[in-house]
Amino acid sequence: MARKALEPAATPPEMIRNFCIIAHIDHGKSTLADRMLQLTGVVEQRAMRAQYLDRMDIERERGITIKSQAVRMPWELDGQTYALNMIDTPGHVDFTYEVSRSLAACEGAILLVDAAQGIEAQTLANLYLAMENDLEIIPVLNKIDLPAAQPEKYAAEIAGLIGADPDDVLKVSGKTGEGVEALLDKIVGTLPAPVGDADAPARAMIFDSVYDTYRGVVTYVRVVDGKLNPREKIAMMSTGATHELLEIGVSSPEPTATKGLGVGEVGYLITGVKDVRQSKVGDTVTNAAKPADKAIGGYSDPKPMVFSGLYPIDGSDYPLLRDALDKLKLNDAALVYEPETSAALGFGFRVGFLGMLHLEITRERLESEFDLDLISTLPNVVYQVTTDDGRVTEVTNPSEFPDGKIADITEPVVKSTILIPSEFIGAVMELCQNKRGNLLGMDYLSEERVEMRYTLPLAEIVFDFFDQLKSKTRGYASLDYEPAGEQSANLVKVDILLQGDKVDAFSSIVHREKAYGYGTMMATKLKDLIPRQQFEVPIQAAIGTRVIARENIRAIRKDVLAKCYGGDISRKRKLLEKQKEGKKRMKMVGSVEVPQEAFIAALSQGDEKPKDKK
Numbered sequence: 001m002a003r004k005a006l007e008p009a010a011t012p013p014e015m016i017r018n019f020c021i022i023a024h025i026d027h028g029k030s031t032l033a034d035r036m037l038q039l040t041g042v043v044e045q046r047a048m049r050a051q052y053l054d055r056m057d058i059e060r061e062r063g064i065t066i067k068s069q070a071v072r073m074p075w076e077l078d079g080q081t082y083a084l085n086m087i088d089t090p091g092h093v094d095f096t097y098e099v100s101r102s103l104a105a106c107e108g109a110i111l112l113v114d115a116a117q118g119i120e121a122q123t124l125a126n127l128y129l130a131m132e133n134d135l136e137i138i139p140v141l142n143k144i145d146l147p148a149a150q151p152e153k154y155a156a157e158i159a160g161l162i163g164a165d166p167d168d169v170l171k172v173s174g175k176t177g178e179g180v181e182a183l184l185d186k187i188v189g190t191l192p193a194p195v196g197d198a199d200a201p202a203r204a205m206i207f208d209s210v211y212d213t214y215r216g217v218v219t220y221v222r223v224v225d226g227k228l229n230p231r232e233k234i235a236m237m238s239t240g241a242t243h244e245l246l247e248i249g250v251s252s253p254e255p256t257a258t259k260g261l262g263v264g265e266v267g268y269l270i271t272g273v274k275d276v277r278q279s280k281v282g283d284t285v286t287n288a289a290k291p292a293d294k295a296i297g298g299y300s301d302p303k304p305m306v307f308s309g310l311y312p313i314d315g316s317d318y319p320l321l322r323d324a325l326d327k328l329k330l331n332d333a334a335l336v337y338e339p340e341t342s343a344a345l346g347f348g349f350r351v352g353f354l355g356m357l358h359l360e361i362t363r364e365r366l367e368s369e370f371d372l373d374l375i376s377t378l379p380n381v382v383y384q385v386t387t388d389d390g391r392v393t394e395v396t397n398p399s400e401f402p403d404g405k406i407a408d409i410t411e412p413v414v415k416s417t418i419l420i421p422s423e424f425i426g427a428v429m430e431l432c433q434n435k436r437g438n439l440l441g442m443d444y445l446s447e448e449r450v451e452m453r454y455t456l457p458l459a460e461i462v463f464d465f466f467d468q469l470k471s472k473t474r475g476y477a478s479l480d481y482e483p484a485g486e487q488s489a490n491l492v493k494v495d496i497l498l499q500g501d502k503v504d505a506f507s508s509i510v511h512r513e514k515a516y517g518y519g520t521m522m523a524t525k526l527k528d529l530i531p532r533q534q535f536e537v538p539i540q541a542a543i544g545t546r547v548i549a550r551e552n553i554r555a556i557r558k559d560v561l562a563k564c565y566g567g568d569i570s571r572k573r574k575l576l577e578k579q580k581e582g583k584k585r586m587k588m589v590g591s592v593e594v595p596q597e598a599f600i601a602a603l604s605q606g607d608e609k610p611k612d613k614k
């Protein structure tokens with residue numbers, strides 16, 4: 001942290017411009033951000049490394065947060081120096097809420113589109129969010145240096161979308177720097193300055209909150225009214241918790257302490273708290289001695305959308321898994337978990353995630369940073385199940401599915417935006433129909449590109465939807481979605497039984513029409529995965545007591561010594577020991593021995609494995 005002379009407090013709001021960059025993945029957001037840092041002199045040419053803002057390794061090395069969620073850059077226009085705050089927005093649908101809070105901290109957004117690719121679904125979804133937040137949009141085509149760039153065509157596409165003149169679409173290259181100065185001028189010239197009441201009690205909105213090993217939680221805020229000063233006591237309006245402000249400052253891009261932050265300013269706060277849950281995105285920070293009456297709107301607690309059981313492969317790793325989750329939680333306000341036991345998998349945790357990417361990131365971190373080997377159960381969404389007696393159960397795990405007669409089940413749905421070349425309309429309609437989708441509308445962005453909007457059950461798209469969409473459109477489709485409430489659905493729980501014993505880890509809640517498909521898929525998979533036993537083992541899939549699919553594993557007497565004729569006793573012993581070792585990794589389901597690997601293979605979704613939308 002730079003601890004040079006403190007920066008003066010409070011830049012007047014009319015000299016501030018707060019903006020973010022909305023772009024589809026790979027359209028060049030980081031490159032453009034880097035170029036801006038360089039042109040504004042914030043990062044010297046010498047020190048300029050590609051993608052400065054993304055240098056996570058440096059961040060770790062120095063133990064400070066360089067990956068700034070917001071960077072302040074000076075820019076001079078007509079003899080006046082303005083402070084531009086560039087606020088980073090996460091790019092993935094799992095983090096829509098964070099995106100919405102980052103947007104809410106800005107007055108304007110740069111809509112950045114690759115001049116060789118045109119608009120993609122992620123650009124559109126974030127553009128809609130920006131428009132809902134009343135942000136001023138600056139349309140920009142990037143990568144105009146590319147030979148394949150078609151700036152005129154895509155300028156028309158963007159202009160049509162936001163109702164602008166194609167000539168107003170700026171054309172830049174983050175790579176060569178062409179047009180970037182003009183863009184900085186445009187930001188100052190067209191984005192509104194922030195407005196707020198400087199004399200009112202302080203109110204600042206948290207748009208990001210990051211755990212740092214050395215400094216504790218670093219909270220990024222946008223001040224709306226009043227002023228925050230170092231050393232004063234602040235209060236979080238959602239909980240009333242108070243903390244002392246140990247440091248307050250701006251990132252430019254190194255953290256630089258200031259004498260305070262006033263109306264419209266963007267910066268960071270350090271209070272020494274150790275857990276991001278005490279400093280939640282969307283919450284309002286106020287002055288504890290002179291608190292504001294009303295929080296800034298739009299706060300909501302992160303809501304897990306997808307649940308999965310996580311179990312250590314080696315049962316004795318359970319305490320390690322618990323400690324690892326406790327550590328991750330410090331940096332991840334959306335992560336929730338509670339202990340759970342499975343007859344088949346032992347002790348583990350039921351963990352809630354914002355979406356599949358969040359699940360994958362978390363699992364990857366547990367495995368790489370904490371050296372754990374894990375089995376995860378099939379992810380499921382959250383269902384509300386009403387039984388005939390009127391009781392409502394929230395089901396985050398198939399084992400909680402009530403036994404009684406079911407009156408109604410609701411499942412979460414999402415509103416999705418799909419962008420495709422028009423030749424694939426038929427293929428996408430078929431896919432969405434198959435996934436129980438409802439077409440909401442369809443618009444042509446140009447003659448050959450179409451935006452389709454569907455509501456889809458979240459459960460249908462968390463798995464392989466994006467992969468299927470990509471393969472049906474030869475890789476051309478892009479997808480984005482946001483939560484859109486609940487709907488009633490005809491869902492059932494399918495259990496898998498081995499020799500009549502339910503294997504809890506394989507139970508799944510599926511649409512009635514897909515129950516048979518799930519049952520046969522699992523039964524066939526398990527038939528191949530479970531070795532023959534000394535007796536015949538029926539594998540059944542059942543809804544309640546009704547069996548819907550069945551396979552058999554034929555009996556065999558497995559004699560490991562069969563191959564060792566002669567009297568090599570030490571070899572025999574070795575083999576017997578090896579078999580004993582193998583037995584340790586077997587789980588007993590009733591009287592059936594199931595190797596650990598069979599669980600892993602049956603639960604890993606293979607081809608159907610959910611992928612990040614990248």
Ligand SMILES: Nc1nc2c(ncn2[C@@H]2O[C@H](COP(=O)(O)OP(=O)(O)OP(=O)(O)O)[C@@H](O)[C@H]2O)c(=O)[nH]1
Binds near residue numbers: 173
């Ligand atoms: N030719 C050319 N390539 C560019 C330009 N801007 C970015 N690129 C390249 O496009 C690719 C993606 O750029 P990034 O800046 O990483 O894109 P991003 O949108 O930040 O991507 P994510 O960080 O993955 O979201 C990189 O290979 C860049 O070198 C440009 O103006 N011209």
